[in-house]
Amino acid sequence: MDFELTEFQAELAEGMRRLCAGQFPLEQVRLPESTERVVDRAGWRQLGDAGVFNLCLAEEAGGVGMGLAEAALVFEELGRALLPGPLVASHLAAGLIDGADDGSVVVGLVERPDPARPEAAGVVPVIIEHLGDLDVLLLLSDAGVASVDPASLDATRLKRPMDPLTPVWVVPGLPEGTPVAGPEIAAWWRRDGAVLTAALQIGMAAWTTELAVEYAKQRRQFGRPIGGFQAIKHLCADMAVRTEVARCAVHAAAVTVDQPEVGDALVAVAGAKLLSDEAAVANGRSCIQVHGGMGFTWEVPAHLAYKRARVLATQFGTEGALAESLAESLAESGRGVR
């Protein structure tokens, strides 16, 4: 047992961090804020060349043949860079939708409300992220995955997206679409999608911690850096602890998917998503607080991470459902995992 990153894994993460810092600096990432399209096509291709989408695709299928653990490390870095766009969906679609793997085709995904349970859909109509950027939209349900031409939808763009880098559309309903995969694939997409989304969240949680700490060292009030005040220092400490605990959960979930004999992957994944959603949201919030009035400005990027965390918390399992599924596992097994 060695739960540390291998040298290769550390280099992979490091390389992705360098790529993001060099190619996708925040000033550039922020350029399309509040517009209809946030995916930079050339950048998306670059991500494709770097293996972001085909990392887990088998080598025979033209992929890199890595495990979910490696993908999680890569997505952590994408999260840290606040990279927008349907990253997780395009990664999942690699191998299934032509061109998803190398980034030449941008694929989005939305959960299809279960037609058998109309009440489950509630009152909220279907909201689709990034529709303007998509070449292909996939509909995910227990039954499988279906593909839809985004242009065929009668969609209305919402004028005031909560996250300025996640434009959203509302549609009155969804067509059947063309089936592209069955229930088995749908199940593993839900699982892997949750892990990769969780990885984006911990990347952001780590980034907001750094942003807050940096500011706390430099901003002075009462004649000293505000980071010297415990009220601020302890907020930062809690951010660091939350991030690290959630990060271990995400890594363990990814490894458990790759090495099924070590535990119950679904339980590990649910816990990881739950804690990383919490960490990203709470850290986003704390990061704003540490910045004081500056934190409430559009300019300081703390709000971007906070808002993105809220967006991602609605994808691939929400708080209530995740906690319920964990509770169910406790009730079933009568004892915890080890």
Added chain:
Amino acid sequence: MDLRYTDAEQAFRGELRSWLETTLPGLPPKPSPHDWPGRRAYDTHWQRLLSDAGYAGIDWPVEGGGRGSSPVEELIFKEELERARAPYVGVNFVGLLHAGPTIIAEGTSEQRRRFLAPILQGDEVWCQGFSEPDAGSDLASMRTRGVRAGDDYVVTGSKIWTSHAEVADYCELLVRTGADDSRHRGISWLILPMDTPGVEIRPLTTIAGSTEFAELFLDEVRVPVANRVGEENDGWRVTMVTLSFERGTAFVGDLLEAIELLSSAVTLAQRTGAWSDPGVRRQAGHLRAELDALWALTKRNVSQAARTGIPGVGGTFFKLAYSETRQKLGEFSLALLGRAGLAADDIEGLDGEGPLPAETMVEDWLRGISLTIAAGTSQIQRNIVGERILGLPKEPVATTGAAREPARQRT
């Protein structure tokens, strides 16, 4: 990142498991938590069994008489003991986790010969005399004096919160041998035989109703200079050295116990009907996620220690997060007990399914409260994370002239 155990690790687990299976049924019944001589006898007997089987000091270096196992084997060791519900380290805690490792690292060969084997074999019990009434979080302000008189130090002062003092043979004692304001630069680490004249023990009752710790009054107690570990005035560093033995496994048993406790809480909720409340189920789900994540963090910390030989920062993260999760679990269980939690007695349930587990749950809830206080409070741990890990400015220290010492972090 690999969570699979190697063949050698599996073999170690298998061998240990079968030893536990044959050994545990032969143990005497557990003594009452209030019967201190009984607890000492029980814990030291268990330590003797471990020692005879070659499982004592699993994490001690071979030079110190230990097994010198890797941190991963230590993890397996503690996991298997908890899984088999073997006894805890109990009164041997300070000897095995503190005094022993300190003597291995800093003691003379004579001190090692004299003190290590009896700890491993369960013959001698140690306690820790660090905290004082006026020096808790700010340990470096301690005032118990050690005045050199010939071949002895004459020690006068008082210590407090000394766990297991009543049954201890020796105390690892910090005394001030430097100037009054020398702080961390004027402290020495002494081995105090508890039967020395002038040592008075006054047990203190905890909120759980037990006399888990005590006050020590030291009135001109003569401690031989030969009992000093490390140089005079170098006791602070000597104390810190012990920390380098901590390889992330100190809480393995506790954590796995917490996972068990969560299961019993769920069983209780199912019995009482509370399980049909989504709020209750979600709380349970959250606790499970947190405990599983802490188990993953433990594996991360252990792996780091296995690679580098030194503990990383993960131990501080663990202590902060674990103590709070454990307290949430305590509150959760107590709420589930409802009015059955008004006494720590296992009263019979009306459902014919046997007693309600009030004893374990009430006591565990109360004991859990100490976790954010003992071994460095959570506030101090946050200072440590903020200052040493994140590099934020340090806390002001009120003393004049004294250099700033590292914040306290100890068991």
